[in-house]
Amino acid sequence: MNYSKVSFDIIRLEIEKIFSCENYQKEWNLRIDKIIHLADSNGIELKWNEIPNWDNVDYDYSDQEFLEIAYIEDFNSESIYIITDECFKDQMGFSVKPSDLIAFIEKVYNEEFQMDFPQPSDFIFVQPSTNLLTMIHHEGVRTKYIKSLP
Numbered sequence: 443m444n445y446s447k448v449s450f451d452i453i454r455l456e457i458e459k460i461f462s463c464e465n466y467q468k469e470w471n472l473r474i475d476k477i478i479h480l481a482d483s484n485g486i487e488l489k490w491n492e493i494p495n496w497d498n499v500d501y502d503y504s505d506q507e508f509l510e511i512a513y514i515e516d517f518n519s520e521s522i523y524i525i526t527d528e529c530f531k532d533q534m535g536f537s538v539k540p541s542d543l544i545a546f547i548e549k550v551y552n553e554e555f556q557m558d559f560p561q562p563s564d565f566i567f568v569q570p571s572t573n574l575l576t577m578i579h580h581e582g583v584r585t586k587y588i589k590s591l592p
Contacts, residue, residue, distance in 0.1 A: 444539040460589045488585045496582030508560035513576040513586040525566040
């Protein structure tokens with residue numbers, strides 16, 4: 443399985459590239475509300491959609507369903523950076539090859555944090571090679587933003 447840890451600084455730079463604000467002067471962190479503010483500050487309006495069954499405590503998403511919720515559809519990209527609430531302890535996200543995502547979710551994440559990956563928390567996914575940012579908010583909404591080419 444191919445995954446590694448990646449610093450929050452690297453992930454922040456990738457998000458700034460996606461939003462075309464590489465020289466953004468203000469300090470910001472990888473919390474969803476701060477990313478929304480970064481987008482707004484650069485004239486980007488993120489559109490949020492409700493996630494089906496999010497409030498249904500009896501519904502368990504399969505790993506594949508969860509990846510679809512996260513708009514992870516291109517399994518040919520080079521890597522995906524993943525940030526979950528648990529990543530803030532050491533300020534390191536995960537870099538995972540798309541072909542290894544399911545194995546990462548089922549084995550690595552579960553073993554490292556003693557919890558299932560699909561759950562009602564905040565998630566950020568960055569695909570640098572496709573300029574795609576997707577976010578899942580713990581309140582049951584999701585968004586995606588793809589950098590438009592000039």
